[in-house]
Amino acid sequence: MGSHVFGTADPGERVVFARWGDGPRDVGLEPGRSLPAIGASAFDVTDDGKVVVLLDEAHRRALRFEGHEPAPTSVSLAIDGRLADLATDTDGSMYVLESAAAPGRTPLVRWFDRAGRELGVVETAERTPAEIRSSSDGPVVLQHPSHQWMPVADGGALSPPRAQARKAAVGRPVGAGRQVVVLRRGAGEILAAILAGGRVQRSWRIRSDTPLGDVQLAEPAGNRLVIVSRVFTHATDEFTVLVLDGHRLGRQFSTPSDEWAEAAPLGRFRLVGHDLYRLGSNASGAFVARYDLEMP
């Protein structure tokens, strides 16, 4: 990748916006004068790309933005809030991964139906979960300190911690029996591989002269692999989007980080088909922007 050129980031097409506030269309900021701005901590997009769900954890609700409807539908959720992450399922149900836990316990995954009725609650297997994602076999949570992906539901029911740990895997399941494994090595290198049947199908080594930070997303889009990673210096940061085609870098562009308010650590990007969605915020509110990865 060479050295990253900052200042050419693509803001994308804004598809959702909600102002900071307490009104029915607004998203809230968590209370506390000593607390940095935290709000609109996560989002997800349905498989057909028609519904964007924004988690308004400060108001303990989800805002569903459907198609061209002018206003979102508000769905109350019995959550604790606090930088929670969100994954939606094909039937409209929602899984919320809490970040804070009761003393001596692990954080909770709460499962709600489309209307916000609670369907179940389960603790994570490990002390520090990082993100929750939908998969064809149900939701999976990346957990620390093992840094393994664990299914938190199986056969239509939530899985207790021991069952989660039994099915832990290094790679994130991405359908058709495949997993994606990502390793950021040193300050400027990412190793990525698609595994199937315990074997490496394809692998990539990405080097950057500009330091790389968190890898926000690594997911197949057809025959390609999309990786979103932060690039940063002391003074600035952006996200770089890499579309890996075969064994080559097919396309690369950057997006702003737009982090006025803190969100869930790995809750900022979602990939649906060939559309990449990004959660951002500024002093006015939170938004979701879309990028068509088919466009040059």
Next chain:
Amino acid sequence: MSGARPFAVSLAVTLGLALVGATAAYHTRFVADNCNAAAPTPTSYITRDGSATVALRARFEGYQWAGGCWNDNDRDDSPNDPHEDPATGGEGGDCSGFTFKVWRESLDQSDSGFQQWGMLRNVHGPYTAAAFKAGAGAPNITVSKSALTKMDALASDGHIGLIYATNPDGTDQIIEAKGEDYGTNIWTRTYRGSSSYTGVRRTGWSA
């Protein structure tokens, strides 16, 4: 007149009890009942692993804005303090007070030596998160975020957290006093890549 005086006394007592009740609910007695002002013990060295052990004792112990006193019973003994008051006398440190004690720093900003503060010593130290971010104080320097290692810090103008472990995906496990609703714990964070945050190191580690 004879009946008015008892009424006035009764009213005063009622109002007084109401105020006491409100005060008791608003200001916890954790600091008053448990914490002390003992002098720190100078120590000749500290390791990063030793510092992590000190930090883990504060885990689950709550958060108190401008605070710096906690026990080790794995629960917040003053839960649900109001968010907007730094003087509620509750358990826990805030982000910079927690860092100050875990890094065993001195109240004298020109002193880079190690001072072991007891958990129940109520001390916040002289640094805000922004001061740590600027590398203020003799023990503290700013360093490249790519070079940060265990128990170094990431500081913004309003927050500071310590690196407990680094994850394979470029995120970090940060141990931090996050806020009243969060307490003190270990979370996955992406502070390292954010331009709001600067790398800060306490100098003088033995290992």
